[in-house]
Amino acid sequence: MTSLPQVAPRIAKLTALSIGVALLATACGGSSTPTSTGSGTAKAAGIACPAPSATGSATSAAGAGGAVPPSATTTPTALKIGSLLPTTGSLAFLGPPEIAGVNLGIKEINDAGGVLGKPVEVIHRDSGDTKTDIATQSTNALLGSGVSAIIGAASSGVTKTVINQITGAGVVQFSPANTAAELSAWDDKGLYWRTAPSDILQGRVLGNYMATCGAQTIGLVVLNDAYGTGLAKSVRAAFEAAGGKVVAEELFNTGDSQFSSQVDKVVAAKPDAIALITFDEAKSIVPLITGKGVKPSQLFLVDGNMADYSKVFQPGTLKGAQGTIPGTFAKDDFKKKLLAIDPALKDYSYAGESYDAVNLIALATEAAKSTKGVDIAAQLKAVSEVGEKCNTFPSCVTLLRGGKDIDYDGQSGPVTFSDAGDPTEAYVGIYEFQDDNTYKAVKEEFGKL
Incomplete structure (x- = not known):
């Protein structure tokens, strides 16, 4: 297979890292x-x-408050996103909030008219854990379905078993919960990203x-x-x-x-x-x-x-x-929206990170005017920094379609990526x-x- 081009400068290894905690x-x-x-x-x-008790300031997940202008671009294929999140195995308790976060993001995007003129499709598959081969089987199924991006895995160990397969296929892998520091230096061709901090x-x-x-x-x-x-x-x-x-x-x-x-x-x-x-x-x-x-x-x-x-x-x-x-504490309005998606939710861990991953992929697709994984990855950093602040898909895509640069900050907090695809600040x-x-x-x- 022809090697894929680098879509963004990546850090070969972490040479210096300073953390300030307030x-x-x-x-x-x-x-x-x-x-x-x-x-x-x-x-x-x-x-x-x-x-x-810590309440934090509320960040609304509501829409932009007005009609979203239609996309001037219609692609021949719809944006298709896969999820590789745990419904079995040692992290199965994290699956429900993560899947709910994905589904809430997809719903809000499609309610706003979709991406590049078409509704976004989502396919869910189980990641299992490292004791099984479920992740590899699920990845094969997702890649065979023609997804442009895969949200997951939750486990860093599971990600290590499939990251080369996903990024080698030119597909974005975007984890809402991977935290292993070694993934920052992975040779991922610029296609691995995460909303969870190292x-x-x-x-x-x-x-x-x-x-x-x-x-x-x-x-x-x-x-x-x-x-x-x-x-x-x-x-x-x-x-x-x-x-x-x-x-x-x-x-x-x-x-x-x-x-x-x-x-x-x-x-x-x-x-x-x-x-x-x-x-x-x-x-x-x-x-x-x-x-x-x-x-x-x-x-x-x-x-x-x-x-x-x-x-x-x-x-x-x-x-x-x-x-x-x-991650930051889930705010009450966000919890209500998640419960509307999954009334059985009792935990909200990484729901915000999953929701943000969906929005960022969708916004990067709009910015790239393409559903190709390498094109989406090339825009992920751009939509997370140095632009007009926005925190929902409707508000952000309205700015993008109006020719504005955007800086998406989401339910997981401020989202600003390093060249390695990691959040540079987090709660x-x-x-x-x-x-x-x-x-x-x-x-x-x-x-x-």
Whole structure:
């Protein structure tokens, strides 16, 4: 196959990266200072974080408030978008909000008259996880259907199994949830993009937050894949830079079902706090840890396992545990629109990122006046920066069709891409589990990459 042209300058590797994090609420405090002594369980001293409510400013997902001018261009083929999102596997809990975000974006675009004179088509396929070959089969089906762009996967590990296949076919791959830092330097011919920030940012936020909450030592239980080890590296660097010490770090592999050895070693190191960098393996790991006397307030989770555990654990099992999810808090008006798409939604993780991915692909298609993947990719950076601000497809496409440059800012926050296709600034939300083992928003932190 003839090699595809580079559609945008890409970074061969990350040579320098600085992150500034601004706390949008008061710092965590603790009435006592943790020490390095204690009995054979992790210590609760100093892990006391207040949970002020954070509402943030509302960003309307409503339309432009007027008729959208028709496109002056009609293409022979409609824009066709595929989704490669999890409905089975270890991240299946992330599938419903992501799929709802995609479907809401498609609905609003088509209600506004579609793209380049035609309704946008969407085809959904399951990504599964890295324990299966579902992603490859789904990718084959989507490429065979002639999609111009694929939204997904959610898992960075799954993306690594299909990214060459997708981008090698000249199709845009746009993930709403991939966070592995190594994907920034992937040889993707300029066709891989994401609205979720690199784990360098989430790790920085989590590491700093645990230190701010009073922890002087931490232990880590880590999934041994691109997501887990990359995020753990960033957490470690941030926590150590804040003066803390990582006293234990235990790995497990995808597909493992026994975690007693890892838990025993981490708890034996007597850390002030324990970070679980896992997917749904947390369902097995949490009871092992709390069964050894570790208090739930000493546990810190991440986006891969921040889920609704109300039907998994006894009430109170996770009360006081905290965790991080990249992205801003979903606003009430956006939640209402998502619930109209999927009334069963209970979680909104990465819904905004998925919605934004659809809008950005559609707007880049309008800007390119083409449904070819390479042409769409060449316009994605342009529609996200240096232009008139807009935050919905109708308002943005009206400006584009009027000959204006646009700067799309969406439900996931400000969207400005680097040459590597990564967001250069993003929010990370901090959440706390309640007695019923569901979680609520605590605060947002904003960082620049």
